[in-house]
Amino acid sequence: MNLTQSLFVIALLISFSAFFSMAEISLAASRRLRLRQMVDDGDPRAERVMKIQEQPGEYFTVVQVGQNAVAILGGIVGEGALSPVVAGLASHWWEPATAQTIGFLFSFTVVTSLFILLADLLPKRLSMAEPEALALRVSRPMQWCMTIFKPVVWFYSKAADALFRVLGLSTIRDEKITYEDILAMTEAGAKAGVLAAQEQQVIANLFELDTRTVGSAMTQRDRIAFFYQDDSDDIIRARIAEEPFSTYPVCAGDIDHVVGYVDAKDLFQRALNNLPMKLRDEGLVKKALVVPDRLTLAEVLQQFRQAHEDFAIIVNEYSLVVGVVTLNDVMSTVMGDLMGPVDEELIVRRDETSWLIDGITPIEDVERALLLDDLPHADEYETLGGFLMVMLRRIPRRTDKVVWGKYQFEVMDVDSYRIDQVLVTVVDPNKVADSPLPPATTKLPA
The missing domain is CATH 3.10.580.10 (CBS-domain)
Incomplete structure (x- = not known):
């Protein structure tokens, strides 16, 4: 092939590789709920995509075989087309052996860059932006490819299934939707401005009804x-x-x-x-x-x-x-x-690094306000006062302090053994060590 024909073949191979890249990412990124809505609207292509998602093994086998075969072929064609031309030009200034090396490196760099940019990054970013729309378009051609390359697909699929069985991994996609998935979607919606922050918090609070006593x-x-x-x-x-x-x-x-x-x-x-x-x-x-x-x-x-x-x-x-x-x-x-202002706020933010919190404040509200996770012995108390009692292993007194993470909890007022107010301040965790954890099996002294 002459140079023009070789460049045409390279462009064709890049197109094939881009198609396989879009097919891969669009299927993986397609949202099940969006596809279900399309099925309810009467789009048969969405149902086809959902069936492929349930058993995607053969689909991704075709994608990988196609991408790797096209990439290898593109390297061979590119090296054969560009290396002689560049080596011929370089031979005017360098020795033939050096010119050959320069020609090889040039062809390798150009062909690899074209495949990375046009056959990988560009189509994959496009697929992430519109996954469902692209998945609907490529599903039919991919089914044709799965039929044409069925023997090859069968061989590699069986080999992959055998490896999965050896490793004890599942090949079936889990489509169960958990409350964490819904909360993640609402948080993303709040960040995107689709949901107001208060609306997102209401949804999160609803899921806490099953865990808050x-x-x-x-x-x-x-x-x-x-x-x-x-x-x-x-x-x-x-x-x-x-x-x-x-x-x-x-x-x-x-x-x-x-x-x-x-x-x-x-x-x-x-x-x-x-x-x-x-x-x-x-x-x-x-x-x-x-x-x-x-x-x-x-x-x-x-x-x-x-x-x-x-x-x-x-x-x-x-x-x-x-x-x-x-x-x-x-x-x-x-x-x-959304219920309106209350007579007395349980959590009052004084400034950027301190809060005044009532001792009866539910620990879930404290964790949310301070962005805290995994407080110790969380199943042993329900309020901030209970947290301090568990950490101190006695009835807290005024000026008692507990440090956890980057926060210091200082008891400011106690009324008849009830912790009335706690001052929470941000401290440097590198300078102040966490308070020692109490034993999990002991009970509070009488």
């Missing part, structure tokens, strides 16, 4: 506003004015003996009608839903739905009341800032 959303025992059965009208009015809530537990003797709950609206109606607010009246006090403190928020929602209630008393394994939770508390956990 009711303790992360409930009103703690020491903050519960409740009535005794024998409270007078004046006491009830004063309590409502001091601590206005929509629902109040009604107790007999102490908070651990809950007999029911009363709605504030029912008390208002009695007050407007000049009727006594007797909390022993069975028509006024309703039976309370009681749930264990180990339930997840998703399970609490299920309990609300089954009981047609929106208020529940939370008890521990010793039948002691540890808190109360409402449907609004659960929805606030999901909706976050």
Whole structure:
């Protein structure tokens, strides 16, 4: 072949190699959900691509055979076409042996560069940008290639399958969609501006309903506003004015003996009608839903739905009341800032390197605010105060400090053994060592 014919063959080989590159990347990058939408819209090509994705072995065998064969052939043709020409020109200045080497290096560099740029980088970037559209176009020609090269494909496929079996690897693509996949998609959508940051956070919070326990959303025992059965009208009015809530537990003797709950609206109606607010009246006090403190928020929602209630008393394994939770508390956990401002922020950012956090803040919210992962003994506590107790192995006192990662947690205020405020600051992990980990099997001292 003369030089013109050789260059034409090289261009043709580059085109073939580019086709195989696009076929490879477009199939691998095609999103299953997008293809499913195309199938639902009546595009048979999308169904063909999905079937290939389920068993892609023969498809990729054709791609690899084609790419390697074309690349080798391109090198042979390029070396035969360009080396003599360049060697002839170089022989005017160098010895024949040196000129031959220069000709070989020149042809190798030019042909390799053309294949890398035009047959690899360019088509693969194009395939990453529009994977589904290109996969639909190349699927039919690739099926023809799979038929034409079936004997070769069969040989290499069997050889590859044998290697997979020896290595104990699966050849079937796992199409299960996990919640991590969905969260990754929503995070990408938020970064791209398709989703607002608050919308993305709502989706993430929804998935946490199955992992967060009711303790992360409930009103703690020491903050519960409740009535005794024998409270007078004046006491009830004063309590409502001091601590206005929509629902109040009604107790007999102490908070651990809950007999029911009363709605504030029912008390208002009695007050407007000049009727006594007797909390022993069975028509006024309703039976309370009681749930264990180990339930997840998703399970609490299920309990609300089954009981047609929106208020529940939370008890521990010793039948002691540890808190109360409402449907609004659960929805606030999901909706976050979209529910509107709250009376008291649990996490207050003071500046770029410090936060003031309430001790009852759910540990999931702390991890999210500080971008923390894998806190030690995470299954032993639910709040920031619990984390400090586990790390210190005693009831924290004012000025106690715990260092973990790049953060220092300093107890600022303790109220009746309850950690009220914690100052979190960024420290240099190279200068301050992590606090020692407590043993996993020991229990907190009494």
